[in-house]
Amino acid sequence: MKRLSTDRLWSMLVLAPSVLLLAVFVYGFIFRTGYTSLTDWGNDPAQAFSLKPIIRYIGLQNYTDLFTSSLNVRFRQDLVSTLFFTVFFIAGCLGLGLSMALLLDRNPKAEGLWRTIFLFPMSLSFIVTGTIWRWMLQPQGGLNQLFHLDPAKNEWLTSRASIWGFDWNKIPLLTAVVVALALLVVAYRAFQSAQRTRMLVALGCAALLLIWALAVGPNVKMLPAPEMHGFNIAFIGIIIAAVWQMSGYTMALYLAGLRGIPEEIREAARVDGANEWSTYRLVIFPLLAPITLSAMIILGHISLKIFDLVFAMTGPDNGATDVPALLMYITSFRQNALAVGAAIGTVLLLLVAIIIIPYLFSQFRSQEGHS
Amino acid sequence: MTTTPLEPSVGVSAPAGGSSRFSLSRVLMYLALLVAALFFLLPIYLLVVTAFKTPDAINLSTAWQLPKFLNWASFSDAWAKVGGNMGNSLFLAVVATALSAMIGSLNGYALSKWKFRGANTLFALMLFGMFIPYQSVLIPLFQFVKSLGLYGSIWSLILAHVVYGIPITTLIFRNFYADVPDALVEAATIDGAGFWGIYSKVIFPISIPGFVVVIIWQFTQVWNEFLFAATLASPSSQPVTYALSQLAGGQAVSWNLPMAGAILAAIPTLLVYILLGRYFVRGLLAGSVKG
16 A cells, blocks of 8 residues: 555656646736736836836726727727637638548548648648748739739738628627527527426526617617727638638548548448438538537637737738737737736637637546546 | 547448449549649649749749749748748757657656546646637746746747646647556556656656657647747747748748748648658647547
């Protein structure tokens, strides 16, 4: 018994430095950033890096300003941009990745070569990818040249046009409606699996939110005047480059999933008289659903953090293609407004945490029981 | 680790219809593959031809044409501007990768072979560090590095990469060692080996594939990283990603220079991928967790 416990002690001693480092560098630093975001450090840029900066605690003022002050339009546009970017980036990677995986799953000749071609951009940095695509998308550059597009009409990275605009003042209303709809889906699922309490709670919450949205929502004003935000056309080029870089990753995930489906299952479907399309629809796609979810989560967190690609393609100062991760860098390290930068960093962390924490939780919950 | 399937699938029979090799659906399949491959390769073609042109031959109407002759000067010019940074990147990536791999190996061994209550919870808490946006720790990190006097030195980057690399390297090794039968460890225990004896005599000698995956993955990540490079390094210690962004971002660039620079910056990781792609893909798939 003594033997065993010394060994266990060693294993903890081995883990201790890493645990300590991560406790400080991840959790400690997140806490510090959180605290910094509640101060006015650097709001007077002149004394941000003075020897003894006077730092006052100002509560949530930085956050209120980011979301409602007329000075911070750029941040709000960035949030909207990053959400649109995420949606299109994920859709592009999933669509292209799944198509390529399905093609490769049909055992073409030289499969390894095709795979190598589809995956190699993954080994490049976003900076290299961005440099190449920046040149491709130059007003009179490669892409316009290739498809004989009019450079005057196709300003890939610099366009100021935006579509699908909506009023920032409607955000609380929209949020309430979206959450209510999600809750209705939860309620329907619970109804299907006969979880009565769960269904009633979800229905109740959805109803409350909808009533709020109908009665109070339209009158909530975060800003005195309407403020329109939408999808900036200039992002299309960056989305293409990002999909070029990352769709191979989705392909690898899907291919691993497809190769994991035992041949017997496909055989069984064929024996049951399913034709090729219904085999895919009824057997294979449902089995790939968990992979799709994983891919969406991984791609989603990458896209919320995207920084270097935008930096390489349009530089830090192109307002039309700004994202929160880039704004944080500029705000903190160029304008020295460290507290505001910390607030942006914290918002970014919250966005990522919303999708990553449930994911990590679900990946480990099933195991902890029998460890 | 759920990552075997990308090996060449020996023994998986071709789908029914191997005989109808020239069927319409096969033709369409190859056509689709070809279109996809063009999407991935055309940018590379443009990259290479542009890098080999002389500045005055970079004429937008002839962008897609091959250069009249190979102008190697772009590469020597680019090397003059980013060569030193390539050296920085190499030093940084080698040192950070070596340290990360050692730490990851020991952690993975402790977590998978000496499980204790709450090990998985602890591990999940560690893994979170892999996903955080570094913007949310950048300001304290910057202050910390400054207070240590490391700001602007390459050691600040090494520190950051080693610390924030712990989650992924631990994950890869933990999953790798999970496939090592516990019976091996138990047999060694009976023979009287302890924690370190088992590591050095049983675990470490069979770890080479794990080390290969981690080294490739971590080397690529560190080489390609940009945010730390832009905030913690000074001109003399900046890695190649930052130098390249400066090269391409300048005013009135003649595009042969950044293209040659991009090729230089891409070659090391591209070589690793082409030579050892299998292991690269394993690291890639490990990044999608599966505990």
